[in-house]
Amino acid sequence: MRFSTGVAAGLAALSLLASVPAQASVGSDAEKVRRLDIMLMVSALRCRTTADGFQQDYDNFSTAHLKELNDAAATLKQSLNARYGNSGANRALDKISTSMANTYGQGHPWLNCAELKQATQSLAQNRAPGALLAAADTLLGDSARVSLTAAY
Numbered sequence: 001m002r003f004s005t006g007v008a009a010g011l012a013a014l015s016l017l018a019s020v021p022a023q024a025s026v027g028s029d030a031e032k033v034r035r036l037d038i039m040l041m042v043s044a045l046r047c048r049t050t051a052d053g054f055q056q057d058y059d060n061f062s063t064a065h066l067k068e069l070n071d072a073a074a075t076l077k078q079s080l081n082a083r084y085g086n087s088g089a090n091r092a093l094d095k096i097s098t099s100m101a102n103t104y105g106q107g108h109p110w111l112n113c114a115e116l117k118q119a120t121q122s123l124a125q126n127r128a129p130g131a132l133l134a135a136a137d138t139l140l141g142d143s144a145r146v147s148l149t150a151a152y
Helices: 007-017 026-047 055-064 066-103 113-125 131-144
Strands: none
Touching: 026 055, 026 066, 026 113, 026 131, 055 066, 055 113, 066 131, 113 131
């Protein structure tokens, strides 16, 4: 599946989907938001030397959504704590984060730097509740469907 130049239009439509109740559990929703953040961070680093570098756009995104990103990380850690205890949770969270980053180290499966830049700019401006979760479902595709059980 290849995204066209209509990424921004698709992300604008996400704000309409943001009010739809999520089907997944809170822990997996937190993991999706965490995966979205890591994908954008790694992609911004990969694209930084191209004409479509978007490091500043990623910084704007992470600033705009800092509370939601921190809440997702805390929820994910709490879920892992319940499953593995504190020290096991730290190892599992590190393993999950590394795995997520490695997934995008060679590039996004279907988005190029220009499309990722456009998506990141749109997300930085979209403050609608649930926008990050909806974006994760759209931008991550099948990789958004991950399991905490694979972490440890």
